[in-house]
Amino acid sequence: MSESNFTTKFLKIFGIDNRGHNRRDPLNVWVPLVSIVLALIVSMIVIAASGRNPFRAYALLFGDSGLIPGGAAWRREFAELLIKSAMYIATGLSVALAFKGGLFNIGAEGQFWVGAIVATFFGYWAPVAHTFGAMYAALGSFGWIAQLLHGAICIIMGMLAGGAWAAVAGFLYVKRGVNIVIGTIMLNWIAWFLITSWLVTFNGPMTPASQTFTFGSFYVADTAKLLRIMMPTRLNTSILLVLLAAYATWFLLYKTTIGYEIRAIGYTANIGMETPRAQGINISRRIVQLMTISGALAGLGGCFFILGMQYQFPGTAIMGYGWTGIGVALIGQSEPLGVVLAGLFIGALRTGATSMQVANIPKTFSNIIEGLAVGFIALQVAVRYYLVKIIQRRRARRAPPAGQEAAV
């Protein structure tokens, strides 16, 4: 078997086209795994170069990440892992879905905040909060119904707001040709300053009136908080909701006409989208819809943040959930299942990172690992190239030389 023959056969077996777009390509699984491993190795070198023990650091990181069962604090860590992951999976799904339609929704961050602030509002707003408070009291032992309803209203409103915020970018893109990356970045900052410098700032419209220098919004009513499902810990229903959202995303993408059309737009996004247009797909409408759903998913993450963790919109910076969502989507290769796994991985890193402070390593260290992983994903053409080369070499070594084969 000659080298070039082998290459063609190999590429054929694994169905790799020259753009590397094949969904069934097993390298799609290997690229993120290799990227993560490379990122962990490079981060290890960073720790070692600064004169600290990388093995101790990683033992702390993964030991307290909630991934490994056992130990006194495991239940709490596991709960933290799932709570954090739920938010990363939500923003990750948001970015991944937009990727599938060929759009880079870098604005998941802003949509997350908008969803969060609106969920907060419906969580504490007197007419809503009083109604459900009264309902909770009246229902007695069936009070959880009031909790479910109030939570549902907050989440629906938060998702709608996040979706609307993203739809603005989608609308500007299809109607006025504003690049989606730039449009969503601008909307991020608009959301950020509107919220932190106006709504929840000192004596802002959503801040309790106070003589002291208070930041952060009102606290949401008890009925708005997400139900807890593993009692000693603060694990709540967010992880179940986000798994449902992941399934819905998968269903939307692969089992509905809209999903088919979104993917058709995404496949041809770089070459003018002529084919889907010729098929009669209303591209403008689909793109606005796609952005709306994408924004709603990011808004869902914001709802989890408020209703499951903070119970108010905090005055201090909470930046990063949307940005991390980009990493989650990229590591998950934009597939809903991949996003869930990547979200759990990032959630584990973030949970364990706090413990690394014992080894004098700041908890933002997990950002380095994530950033490097995303960097290697950006380098995926190179990663694929060397992976194929390694596999080829191993195959060639195993296969007997052509001459011997003939002799047998």
Place this chain on the structure above:
Amino acid sequence: MNITQINLTIAQMLDYTTPILFAALCGVLSESSGVVNIGLDGIMRFGAFFGLLGAFFSHSPWIGLLLGIAIGCLVGALHAFITIKWNGDQTVSGTAINVIATGLMTYLLEYVFSTTGYSPQLQNYFGAQAYRVHLPFLAKVPLLGAFSDLSVMIWFGFICTVLMHVLLYHTVLGLRIRTCGENPKAATTLGINVFRVRWFAVIAGAALAGIGGAALSISSFSGFSDSMPNGVGFIGLAAMIFGKWTPFGALGAALLFGTGQIVQSLIAVTGIAPKLAPGLTLILPYVLTLAVLAGFVSRSIAPAADGMPYYKEQR
């Protein structure tokens, strides 16, 4: 409000403007050649920290500036390696740089200075009296009085704008850069090495972003804070678009956005509209940028091949 106050306000506005200007110039150069550099916020963070590092240990801001340029070139080379050598997604690569910068600078801040949040303050920085450019003859002229006593970095920013304009519109290299951004295929048929031109533009641009970061930590402020650059890179990106991808346009936009940053203190000083929430003035640059992009104010169009990886053999 007397003359001195006005002059101080203008000087403060220019202090805010300079980092934005350098970020915008980075964007102009890089995107003129067809490479989107969304990582310029992260590069500024690298530049800010390493600028401080150099200035702190050498007691000279000039060394800090050089270190800022060097680290900018290095990170720019990484971006170029990913996006030009391996045709990686430019926005993904930029995002990676931003995320790495967030984590790595916090790590280094803690490692080098054993502090969190803020680095030690510098005595010798470009904002200090000794490093200012004194032009006493301007002090008496109304409005220009603010320019009589400015940090050298501000003047450096103005000079870079002019140099960039000359480079892009009055040299062969500039024509080549713009050709690579508009139509790389045509550039290739003219015998231009698109890859080499893009490597140059990305690295030189990243060096400017590194200077912009250093301008934050060793000129506008006298130290590094963990929240730097606080989105200045993204404002720079907005300024680049607002200025229609031209150096002088970027300067104008940076001045406008710098003014946006001090509106808050202007309101405090003048007592106009005390009820206006600060958030409503801070969003102004971003709303304006969206309006310009959407063509509500005036149209701003990116280079045609901006953001497109270039495959030489592809039709």
